[in-house]
Amino acid sequence: MIKLLIDAHVFDGKYQGTRTYIQGIxxxxxxxxxxxxxxxxQNVSRLKSIFGIAENIHYIRLDATNSIWRLAWEYPRIIKKYKIDYAHFQYICPLIKCCKEIVTIHDLLFLDFPKYFPLSYRIKNRTLFMYSAKRADLLLTVSEYSRKEIKRHFKITEDRIYVTSNCVSMVNDKIGLTDVKAKYGLDKYILTVSRIEPRKNHQMLLKAFLELQLYKLGYKLVIVGAMDLKNKTFSTLYKSMTDEEKESVLIFQASYLDLVALYKQAALFVFPSFAEGFGIPPIEAVAYSCPTLCSNQTAMAEFDFFHECFFSPYDIRELKNKIMYFIQNDVTQICEALQKEIVARYNWKNVGEKLYQLIKDDKK
Incomplete structure (x- = not known):
C-alpha cells in the first residue's frame, strides 16, 4: 500500500487553476x-464534500496559515507522523525532503513575461521553483509549452518532465442550473472568465466591445473573476466609460454551478489572454456548447482544433471581426465538432491513470 500526501491548501483560498487540477486528477x-x-x-469539510468518504481517503487539518511555516515545519512533521511514501506539491516543496516528492510546475510565465509580475515575486519564485523542480522524484507540468519552458529555464531534460494536462470536469446534466436571467438579469451577453490582471488582457475585450457598440444591440459583457494584480489600462478605460456603457459591463465572481450556467447560456465566450500555462476556461466553454474565441499564444496554441476560433491578442481588428461573425452567424456545427474533440482529448480519467502509473513505475 502506497501512502500519498496531497498538499490541498489551495482549497482554503480564492479559486484558481491549481484547485481544478488537484480536484480533477x-x-x-x-x-x-x-x-x-x-x-x-485547513478547510477539511470542503475537501470531504469534494473527495468523499472511503477507507483509503484520509483528511489532515493544517494548522499553519503561513506558507513558510507550513513548508518548513508542518509538512515534514505530517510526513513523518503518517509515514508518507509520496507527497504531491504544486510549484514548491518543503525545505527538508522527508519522502519521495511529486511536484507540478504549472507554468513559468513570470520568467517568460516578467513585465506582468512584481520583481520580488520573480526573484523568490525562480529560486524556489527551480530548487523544487530539480529535487522532484516525479516532475509534472500541464502542457507541452510549459514542459519546454521548464527545460529551457531550469536546464532539466525533457524526459524527466511529464505532462499531466488540465481537463474539463463536466457537471451532471440532472443537476438544476441557475437561471442567469433571473439571478443576474442577463439575456444576451458575451462572457470571459479569469482573474483581472494585465496578462489576461481584459482591456482588449472591453475596448472591442465598446468600439463595436454591442451594448446598443442589447448585449452585455460579463467578466467572471476577481481583481488580482492592478490593471491600470483596464481601470482607466472603465473609468472613462459613460453610464450607459458601464451598465452593460458586469464584473463578479460566481460558483462553479453558476459558471456552468453562464457558459451554457452565453452568446459567445472570448479568452484574450496574452499568456497561459494551459488555459482552462476556453475548453470549459466549448465543452458546455458555448461558441468560443481563444487567444492563439503560448500554451493555448496547443488547442490546434480551434482553427477559425483562434485570434491574436495583439490584433483588436481581428478580434472585432470574429466577434461580429460569431454573433451574426449560425456556428452550431463548429461548436459541436469542437465539443467532441475536447471531451475526448481532455479527460481526467486518462490523466489520473497516467499519474497513477507514474507512481507505480517509480515505486518498482
Whole structure:
C-alpha cells in the first residue's frame, strides 16, 4: 500500500487553476484502492464534500496559515507522523525532503513575461521553483509549452518532465442550473472568465466591445473573476466609460454551478489572454456548447482544433471581426465538432491513470 500526501491548501483560498487540477486528477485516482490518499488543508469539510468518504481517503487539518511555516515545519512533521511514501506539491516543496516528492510546475510565465509580475515575486519564485523542480522524484507540468519552458529555464531534460494536462470536469446534466436571467438579469451577453490582471488582457475585450457598440444591440459583457494584480489600462478605460456603457459591463465572481450556467447560456465566450500555462476556461466553454474565441499564444496554441476560433491578442481588428461573425452567424456545427474533440482529448480519467502509473513505475 502506497501512502500519498496531497498538499490541498489551495482549497482554503480564492479559486484558481491549481484547485481544478488537484480536484480533477485525484477525483479520478481515488478509485485505486492500493493507494491511501491523505488530503491536507485547513478547510477539511470542503475537501470531504469534494473527495468523499472511503477507507483509503484520509483528511489532515493544517494548522499553519503561513506558507513558510507550513513548508518548513508542518509538512515534514505530517510526513513523518503518517509515514508518507509520496507527497504531491504544486510549484514548491518543503525545505527538508522527508519522502519521495511529486511536484507540478504549472507554468513559468513570470520568467517568460516578467513585465506582468512584481520583481520580488520573480526573484523568490525562480529560486524556489527551480530548487523544487530539480529535487522532484516525479516532475509534472500541464502542457507541452510549459514542459519546454521548464527545460529551457531550469536546464532539466525533457524526459524527466511529464505532462499531466488540465481537463474539463463536466457537471451532471440532472443537476438544476441557475437561471442567469433571473439571478443576474442577463439575456444576451458575451462572457470571459479569469482573474483581472494585465496578462489576461481584459482591456482588449472591453475596448472591442465598446468600439463595436454591442451594448446598443442589447448585449452585455460579463467578466467572471476577481481583481488580482492592478490593471491600470483596464481601470482607466472603465473609468472613462459613460453610464450607459458601464451598465452593460458586469464584473463578479460566481460558483462553479453558476459558471456552468453562464457558459451554457452565453452568446459567445472570448479568452484574450496574452499568456497561459494551459488555459482552462476556453475548453470549459466549448465543452458546455458555448461558441468560443481563444487567444492563439503560448500554451493555448496547443488547442490546434480551434482553427477559425483562434485570434491574436495583439490584433483588436481581428478580434472585432470574429466577434461580429460569431454573433451574426449560425456556428452550431463548429461548436459541436469542437465539443467532441475536447471531451475526448481532455479527460481526467486518462490523466489520473497516467499519474497513477507514474507512481507505480517509480515505486518498482
Amino acid at each position: 485525484y477525483s479520478a485516482m481515488i478509485t485505486h484502492k492500493d493507494i491511501e490518499f491523505y488530503f491536507a488543508a
